[in-house]
Amino acid sequence: MNAKNKKMNSLIAILLLLTTYSSCDKDQNVGINSKTQEKKVVIIGAGVSGLAAAKHLKKKGIDVLVLEAQDKTGGRLKTDRSLGVAFDEGASWIHGPEGNPITSLASSAGAETFLTDDFNVKVYDQNGSEYSSKILSTAENQYNRKIFRINGAEDQSFGNAFYSKYPQYQNDRLWTYMLSAYLEFDTGGDLFKLSSTYFYDDEEFDGDDVIITNGFDKITNYLAQDIDIRLNNKVHSIDYSNEKTIITTNKGEYEADYVLVTVPLGVLKKNIITFIPSLPEETQNTIDNLDMGSVNKFLFTWDAPFWDNDLQYIGYTPEQRGKFNLFMNVGKFTSANALITFAFGDYSKETEQMSDAQITEEVMVHLKAIYGNDIPNPTNMLRTKWNTNEYTFGSYSFATNGTTGESFEVFEEPINDKIFFAGEHTIVDYRGTVHGAYLSGVREAKNIIKLLK
């Protein structure tokens, strides 16, 4: 095909896209005023935030289209069932289920839940001896007090501030375990990148966490019903310099009055989407300064359990922070003989360069220290690589040293009343969570609706 023909063909493709989009969505508008009917909203990203916004807008009769880069919806709600058990690569728990919007959504979507008991845990030292429940509960009580007493400076990392105040814990493996399996897991951030001042300034819903046992993707599949979603459309640029905003993807161009950008902070940080004109300085600085955490998950299966199948969690205290220090017994809530372990912080990034065999070997060193050298190798494994995943570049956002909790609020301001942001990184109170992402989507849908009144 010659160059001229190629250009002509892509022009036709663009026209077709624009026409198909206008005609198919207009049919779905019912009982709305003409101003609403004329306006088009394009949402970038079909994760929980984008789908929540789309659902809300569609309910109000607004013409909405979702562009998604991947061949699936759900974003970080991603379930792999290839080993016969629902392995959630991203979110697993509804944190604080009471009053949490995800609780009722889960029930409508047919997602089943199980209350994971955080106190049903045994923690082991490197020689395989178990920390007594007295030692563990005393250490946890101290941990819960001391992490809030470090009085770090705004530009100081948590790790730096904590170990300056409590140097005695620098080489204490039980403390290393708690600071990693609890704090790095919760916040997503490596201890030495996490803000010492704003590490826990967000809010929580009440109630003990429940895990979804048959796959978190049930929720996004449910939200995606009846929404016009164009998969395999990776957005490259958003030109909002004229009255109508033009969004360019690998498949062509789309036109919108309002654009809701829900791609993860990691994608914004890599400048994968070019904004024309550039984003305001404050927004760009916030994107540069906040960070994406790194949490990876590893599922291992066996023919039969060699661990106490009544236990919910098994803790281990290696010298290296973030290294396979927590195991969740999947057999506690399914019929699978499986454990899920995790890597946190900088070590989590390292795992992405390791082969499956290397990972298995390292994990088995920890399990053998606890259960003896005779335990069998796993039959299968699944793993994640969130840090190098081109659709996220990280697991979830966190406040780095030098940023504040309020930094996240910059995303609540629309740009020229045309560009809006939603996603877990845009909601200071519930950042890094599914419910935060969901609530941010509803918030921005309402903000767009306000402009239509």
Ligand SMILES: Cc1cc2nc3c(=O)[nH]c(=O)nc-3n(C[C@H](O)[C@H](O)[C@H](O)COP(=O)(O)OP(=O)(O)OC[C@H]3O[C@@H](n4cnc5c(N)ncnc54)[C@H](O)[C@@H]3O)c2cc1C
């Ligand atoms: C390992 C891990 C464990 C977690 N555990 C929990 C948990 O237990 N409980 C909890 O509440 N939260 C948890 N979270 C966080 C939770 O998963 C996220 O906060 C939430 O799913 C984010 O939703 P979102 O809509 O903001 O982003 P996403 O789900 O990431 O959606 C963004 C979408 O944008 C798309 N996209 C990216 N680039 C482009 C582009 N250029 N063009 C078009 N589309 C694009 C992506 O493909 C994606 O579908 C966890 C996350 C991870 C990674």
